[in-house]
Amino acid sequence: MAFGRRRAAQAQVAMADGGATPAAAQARGGRGRLRVAPDPVTEVIGERASNGGVLLFSVVLFALAFAAVLAAGTAATGGVGPATVALAVLLAALAVSACHIAQQWERVVVLRLGKFNRVSGPGLFWTWPVIESNTMRVDTRTRVTSFGAEETLTADLVPLDVNAVLFWHVWDARAACTEVGDFTRAVELAAQTALRDAIGRAGAAEVAIRREQLDRELKRVLEEKVAAWGVTILSVEVRDILVPPELQEVMSLEAQAEQRKKARIILMEAEQDIAELMEEMGDFYAANDAALRLRAMHLLYESVRETGGTIVVPSSFSEGFGDVLPDTLRETLGR
CATH class of the missing domain: 1.10.287 (Helix Hairpins)
Incomplete structure (x- = not known):
């Protein structure tokens, strides 16, 4: 039922957008505006990384800490009371909040009393409960973001639709957390703006033909913008350029x-x-008259060989070759 309602809502959006498909309506987002369509998930279904191990570790740690505190309280007081159970739950929760695991591709920004302390991970790491906090988990793998510019005017006032793909990754988790509010959105908007500016500085023919130069220009501009955010631009590839x-x-x-x-x-x-x-x-x-006559005979021979016909040569014509032909051939032509 939820799927059906979602499809119906997409259909209504498409009708409001002039009869376009839901995907096209989402990609376009309005006539003459630039839209960024990021790919939030770059992994193939069935190959997505799982956090099940981390969750299982937290559950097991909580259970062990709870059992240990409960056993110690029972041995000390001689029984299990509400206070012992509450204390066991509290200490087990503190143990879970102090012990953490970061995946191989994750970096965790740790703040101590609101100030940056360190970047932890990957693997097992510890924090002081209440005093330290895991502010952000940053994925350092390569990310793919698709973005495009619709009806963007070139230098010669030609509207173009350009679609491109951005490959990037975070190399400094601290800068990505402390220097910009939302580095993912910031990278997307920076790519959008750079593409619009690059199209506006070139003519339509130059944009359509010199695609590799446009890729290099976008990469250079984006590297200058996002370097302070701890982000590296790997490559920018223009996928399609649509001309009216x-x-x-x-x-x-x-x-x-x-x-x-x-x-x-x-x-x-x-x-x-x-x-x-x-x-x-x-x-x-x-x-050289002899060469001219031989050339004439060669042309005559070629015409006869190609057509397979017969040419009747007048006796006066054969006399013209008297100086260059043998006597036997001259007598044959004379007959």
Whole structure:
């Protein structure tokens, strides 16, 4: 029932957003606005890390401490009373609050009376009950955040939709806890702003073609912004750049015209080379009549070989080769 109500609510959001799908309505969030769509979980289902061991350790520790205090109280007073049970519960709770376990990828920021004391973990660590507190558990694994810019104007006033992915991780848990209120949200908004600014400084063609340069620029800008928060930007990858359909047609026509221009230039260069070669060959044949006649015979032979036909050669034509042909061949052509 809860699933059905959630789907119905998503459908109502989609209808209010102009008939778009719930996913599209959530991603768009409003016409002309930039939206960040973080991926809170980057692990595949079935491979998610479990905290069951930590919880089991806390339960076992509580039970052992409770049993030990209860046994000591019984031995001291000779019986089990309400005061003994209350004392056992209190001391067991203090033992659980003093002993902690951090996972391999976790760092725990410990404050003592409100002031930063240390960063603990991974593994087993202890704190003073009441005096010290575990303020924040920071996940130091690589995180993936997808973000995008919708209908952002470029330098030549062309609206573009750009989607990108940010890979980052926390390397300094202390700075992430004490220097910024919500470092996850801060990184997302910084990536959003950097993408918008990068698009606004370049033209539409430059954004669409020079994607790798846009990735490097975003990474450089983000590194400067988030370094003070104890965050490292691993890479920024632009996934998709959507150009308005009407602009796609114009850019296609422009590209076709550019290709036709290149084709004509190549054709003219080829004709120029051919003309230069023909000029050289003309000079050569002008100085050598025998070569010209042999060339004519070669062309004649090629035409007959390709078509498989027969050519009747007049006797006057064969006399023109008298200086270059053997006597036997000249007599054959003369017949």
